[in-house]
Amino acid sequence: MAKVSPRTLSGFMELLPAQQMKMERMMQILRDSYARYGFTPLDTPIIESAEVLLAKGGGETEKQIYRFQKGDSDLALRFDLTVPLAKYVAQHYGELAFPFRRYQIGKVYRGERAQRGRFREFYQADIDVIGDGKLDILNEAEVPAIIYDTFHALGLSRFKIRVNNRKLLNGFYAMNGMSEKAGEIMRTVDKLDKIGAEKVKQLLIDEVKMLPCKAENVLDFMAICGTNAEVIEALERYRGMDATFDQGLDELITVTKYLRDFGVPEENFAVDLTIARGLDYYTSTVYETEMCDHPEIGSVCSGGRYDNLAEYYTDKQLPGVGISIGLTRLFYVLNEQGLLSDDLVTAPCDALVLPMTEELALRKAGLRVQLYGEKKKFKAKMSYADKIGVPFAVFIGEDEMNEGVLSVKDMRSGEQVKLCPDEAAAYMAKRIAELNSGAVIRE
Amino acid sequence: MAKVSPRTLSGFMELLPAQQMKMERMMQILRDSYARYGFTPLDTPIIESAEVLLAKGGGETEKQIYRFQKGDSDLALRFDLTVPLAKYVAQHYGELAFPFRRYQIGKVYRGERAQRGRFREFYQADIDVIGDGKLDILNEAEVPAIIYDTFHALGLSRFKIRVNNRKLLNGFYAMNGMSEKAGEIMRTVDKLDKIGAEKVKQLLIDEVKMLPCKAENVLDFMAICGTNAEVIEALERYRGMDATFDQGLDELITVTKYLRDFGVPEENFAVDLTIARGLDYYTSTVYETEMCDHPEIGSVCSGGRYDNLAEYYTDKQLPGVGISIGLTRLFYVLNEQGLLSDDLVTAPCDALVLPMTEELALRKAGLRVQLYGEKKKFKAKMSYADKIGVPFAVFIGEDEMNEGVLSVKDMRSGEQVKLCPDEAAAYMAKRIAELNSGAVIRE
Numbered sequence: 094m095a096k097v098s099p100r101t102l103s104g105f106m107e108l109l110p111a112q113q114m115k116m117e118r119m120m121q122i123l124r125d126s127y128a129r130y131g132f133t134p135l136d137t138p139i140i141e142s143a144e145v146l147l148a149k150g151g152g153e154t155e156k157q158i159y160r161f162q163k164g165d166s167d168l169a170l171r172f173d174l175t176v177p178l179a180k181y182v183a184q185h186y187g188e189l190a191f192p193f194r195r196y197q198i199g200k201v202y203r204g205e206r207a208q209r210g211r212f213r214e215f216y217q218a219d220i221d222v223i224g225d226g227k228l229d230i231l232n233e234a235e236v237p238a239i240i241y242d243t244f245h246a247l248g249l250s251r252f253k254i255r256v257n258n259r260k261l262l263n264g265f266y267a268m269n270g271m272s273e274k275a276g277e278i279m280r281t282v283d284k285l286d287k288i289g290a291e292k293v294k295q296l297l298i299d300e301v302k303m304l305p306c307k308a309e310n311v312l313d314f315m316a317i318c319g320t321n322a323e324v325i326e327a328l329e330r331y332r333g334m335d336a337t338f339d340q341g342l343d344e345l346i347t348v349t350k351y352l353r354d355f356g357v358p359e360e361n362f363a364v365d366l367t368i369a370r371g372l373d374y375y376t377s378t379v380y381e382t383e384m385c386d387h388p389e390i391g392s393v394c395s396g397g398r399y400d401n402l403a404e405y406y407t408d409k410q411l412p413g414v415g416i417s418i419g420l421t422r423l424f425y426v427l428n429e430q431g432l433l434s435d436d437l438v439t440a441p442c443d444a445l446v447l448p449m450t451e452e453l454a455l456r457k458a459g460l461r462v463q464l465y466g467e468k469k470k471f472k473a474k475m476s477y478a479d480k481i482g483v484p485f486a487v488f489i490g491e492d493e494m495n496e497g498v499l500s501v502k503d504m505r506s507g508e509q510v511k512l513c514p515d516e517a518a519a520y521m522a523k524r525i526a527e528l529n530s531g532a533v534i535r536e
Numbered sequence: 537m538a539k540v541s542p543r544t545l546s547g548f549m550e551l552l553p554a555q556q557m558k559m560e561r562m563m564q565i566l567r568d569s570y571a572r573y574g575f576t577p578l579d580t581p582i583i584e585s586a587e588v589l590l591a592k593g594g595g596e597t598e599k600q601i602y603r604f605q606k607g608d609s610d611l612a613l614r615f616d617l618t619v620p621l622a623k624y625v626a627q628h629y630g631e632l633a634f635p636f637r638r639y640q641i642g643k644v645y646r647g648e649r650a651q652r653g654r655f656r657e658f659y660q661a662d663i664d665v666i667g668d669g670k671l672d673i674l675n676e677a678e679v680p681a682i683i684y685d686t687f688h689a690l691g692l693s694r695f696k697i698r699v700n701n702r703k704l705l706n707g708f709y710a711m712n713g714m715s716e717k718a719g720e721i722m723r724t725v726d727k728l729d730k731i732g733a734e735k736v737k738q739l740l741i742d743e744v745k746m747l748p749c750k751a752e753n754v755l756d757f758m759a760i761c762g763t764n765a766e767v768i769e770a771l772e773r774y775r776g777m778d779a780t781f782d783q784g785l786d787e788l789i790t791v792t793k794y795l796r797d798f799g800v801p802e803e804n805f806a807v808d809l810t811i812a813r814g815l816d817y818y819t820s821t822v823y824e825t826e827m828c829d830h831p832e833i834g835s836v837c838s839g840g841r842y843d844n845l846a847e848y849y850t851d852k853q854l855p856g857v858g859i860s861i862g863l864t865r866l867f868y869v870l871n872e873q874g875l876l877s878d879d880l881v882t883a884p885c886d887a888l889v890l891p892m893t894e895e896l897a898l899r900k901a902g903l904r905v906q907l908y909g910e911k912k913k914f915k916a917k918m919s920y921a922d923k924i925g926v927p928f929a930v931f932i933g934e935d936e937m938n939e940g941v942l943s944v945k946d947m948r949s950g951e952q953v954k955l956c957p958d959e960a961a962a963y964m965a966k967r968i969a970e971l972n973s974g975a976v977i978r979e
Contacts, residue, residue: 094847094848096848096849096850096851097587097588097591097848097849098588098849099588099622099623099624099626099627099846099849099850100585100588100623100627101580101581101584101623101627102581102583102584102585102609102611105581105583106581107579107580107581107624108579109628109631109632110576110578110632110638113576113577113578113579114576114577116579117577128884128904129899129902129903129904129905130885130899130904130905130906131884131885131888131904131905131906131907132884133553133556133557133884134556134557134560135553135556136550136551136556136559137544137550138544138545138548138549138550138657139582139643139657140545140548140602140645140657141544141545142543142545144540145540145541145542145543148540159583159604159606161602161604161605162604163602163647164647166545168545179542180542180543180544181542181550183542184542184543184544185552188552189552189553190920190923190924191920192908192910192920194884194906195553195884200582202583204606204607214581214582214583224910227910228910229909229910229911231907231909232909235907235909403542405539405540406539406540406541406542407539407542408539441571441574441575441576441637441638442573442574445574456572456573459572460572461571461572461573461574462572462573462574463573463574463637464574464674464678465635466672466674466675466678467635467667467670467671467672468672477633477634477635480633481633
């Protein structure tokens with residue numbers, strides 16, 4: 094028979110079993126972490142009506158979208174989890190309690206140009222808090238505090254959540270009479286990291302057509318840095334010149350205070366005036382999260398506060414705050430950098446039983462147990478045990494049957510002991526717990 | 537602004553939060569259950585090349601498939617988890633250990649005519665064991681035994697796993713010289729439940745063009761019933777007339793023996809000669825699972841043994857055995873029948889803290905805790921607590937602050953107690969464990 098070559102599309106992640114186990118573990122930590130803060134899990138369709146999904150329309154997004162006809166229906170695959178959330182909240186408004194706190198971990202689709210580390214199908218892991226008309230500023234601190242907790246639970250400590258406030262920026266541009274050019278200026282200032290202050294200044298003058306003194310003002314402002322207290326002190330010097338600026342500064346002060354109250358260490362968050370977020374719907378606090386030792390990756394977790402989640406679907410004012418982890422990309426990068434722990438058990442089971450009936454007792458002890466029933470030579474069986482990386486092989490031969498014991502072989506140390514089933518279960522469970530006690534990510 | 541009406545496509549399930557919590561709980565039980573038997577989780581893309589996905593081609597499937605162009609690529613959404621598994625195993629053959637045991641819980645797509653209880657996007661939950669060249673018959677008993685365990689863990693006891701063997705059927709048709717019509721006969725016999733023996737007999741004579749005596753032979757065979765021992769005894773009377781039949785009978789005897797060894801109670805499995813499974817790739821043991829009190833639903837979990845998983849992709853002989861739960865449909869039906877427990881906590885959190893800082897200690901105790909930061913009247917806060925169905929509200933007012941205690945209100949009983957944070961955490965954790973101690977499904 095002519096064969097079709099089995100292959101996976103470029104830009105689609107498909108992992109081998111041991112890698113997939115690491116991914117699952119990360120997802121489980123995210124689920125547990127979000128649930129601990131009272132977020133409810135949500136699952137929305139991957140396919141939506143194109144009209145609904147593209148209600149906002151235009152932009153880069155539309156070019157990248159997977160859109161197709163099925164019968165008479167114009168369909169599209171979701172490209173993020175925010176638009177489906179907006180639809181969901183507008184649609185089920187009457188049945189939800191506000192603030193509505195949801196998390197969603199799901200696949201999204203963008204037909205980007207395929208390149209290393211860029212995915213067309215990828216997981217996003219989002220949390221959002223949506224208010225009905227109003228939403229307290231406390232949420233703008235809690236959301237990054239949850240991200241701190243989550244990253245910490247994954248095993249990361251060398252990361253920084255950068256925080257800024259859009260009102261602060263808008264106010265600053267207003268006080269300099271540059272409001273109309275604010276968008277252009279922000280896009281240019283975004284290049285600071287890449288091309289440096291001198292070149293940015295030249296671009297501001299040449300292309301944005303700013304006066305040199307104004308361009309300098311912008312660069313001076315963006316250059317404000319230091320500890321969080323120092324940055325805020327520097328910002329206080331601008332107070333009183335623009336009401337929006339003052340409001341943004343007050344909010345920033347409140348958010349950083351709450352962040353400390355929530356127990357986020359000073360080294361894990363930083364007020365950073367260069368963060369603006371491209372999307373135009375953020376209205377005050379915005380976040381980006383950088384891995385300190387890998388700034389080249391860019392932000393692995395971003396979000397912010399918005400005033401109007403679902404304006405394309407409803408007249409209800411639905412302010413919210415949310416943050417999104419690009420999980421597939423984060424996993425890819427951590428894996429590439431060798432930051433995913435190999436110490437934890439990635440085998441499909443904890444114990445491989447060769448060959449008969451006693452395995453049930455072990456399973457009741459919470460161990461993941463595989464009964465190996467294939468009629469193979471001993472060597473082939475052990476080679477299987479090696480290949481799947483199982484921590485323990487359990488032998489039940491005639492001797493063991495007569496004595497009512499199991500022979501348990503620690504596949505890592507090679508040590509072999511005879512134990513009665515209960516003892517064997519406890520012995521293995523203890524060792525498995527040790528093996529799995531580390532973090533998923535090792536820096 | 538003109539609004540787009542927020543809506544979800546027909547045939548796509550989107551649940552409200554409390555329902556979604558029930559679905560998540562079912563999925564977690566499936567994951568835990570499959571992992572306990574040493575199955576490794578797999579995640580494959582939802583989009584594949586149409587050529588790969590439709591390698592087998594033809595049939596009902598192709599009409600239902602979601603297929604579209606993106607750039608130059610001819611793409612399709614997976615319509616089951618078996619074809620992606622075949623692709624995966626063929627593609628990664630050299631990197632896998634055999635038997636390869638994987639579970640996958642994922643969404644699949646079929647553009648069926650929309651009707652109540654039929655879904656176009658739905659979850660399947662599959663387990664498969666794939667051998668390299670050979671696979672021991674033990675697996676054909678273990679797979680339904682795992683399903684027994686899984687259904688049991690969900691809270692179901694009134695279900696029956698029907699077991700048959702294709703060799704037995706093929707052998708029976710051969711010994712009656714009806715091999716060529718076997719397919720047609722099986723499709724007609726499939727209607728037994730619906731139209732009864734008399735009408736099936738007439739169809740066999742009129743449409744399949746069988747001699748009346750042969751049609752009677754078929755109906756006599758299909759009418760064999762009783763306890764598993766009685767059915768096997770009746771089948772023994774056919775032994776010696778066809779080698780394939782005899783092999784099928786031996787396999788059936790072995791599988792039922794192992795099923796007992798695995799601890800599956802006699803009332804939860806039944807040898808049933810009317811089960812054949814439509815798909816032509818099953819080659820020996822086949823399964824269907826019926827809910828005893830709801831036979832009208834049909835099979836909620838089906839599968840069987842196949843000889844050649846990936847013949848369209850590779851020359852390697854890859855026999856396997858697998859079973860699939862149609863999870864979305866099962867959930868829908870259980871929900872409709874009122875069989876999903878409302879006793880378990882479906883609130884997004886266990887405790888709602890009003891309003892300040894002490895909540896961290898509770899969270900460390902494993903409770904899901906939401907801090908309610910909105911500046912609202914007390915009544916509005918309590919109405920929110922009611923609406924999300926939270927088991928506990930925790931008040932921290934000035935008195936509580938001074939005394940170093942928390943006021944904990946049991947929202948179900950209305951009882952309110954003052955406790956120090958550690959006591960409060962333990963008190964609530966105990967009650968939450970009680971509330972969640974039941975099964976997901978209550979029959």
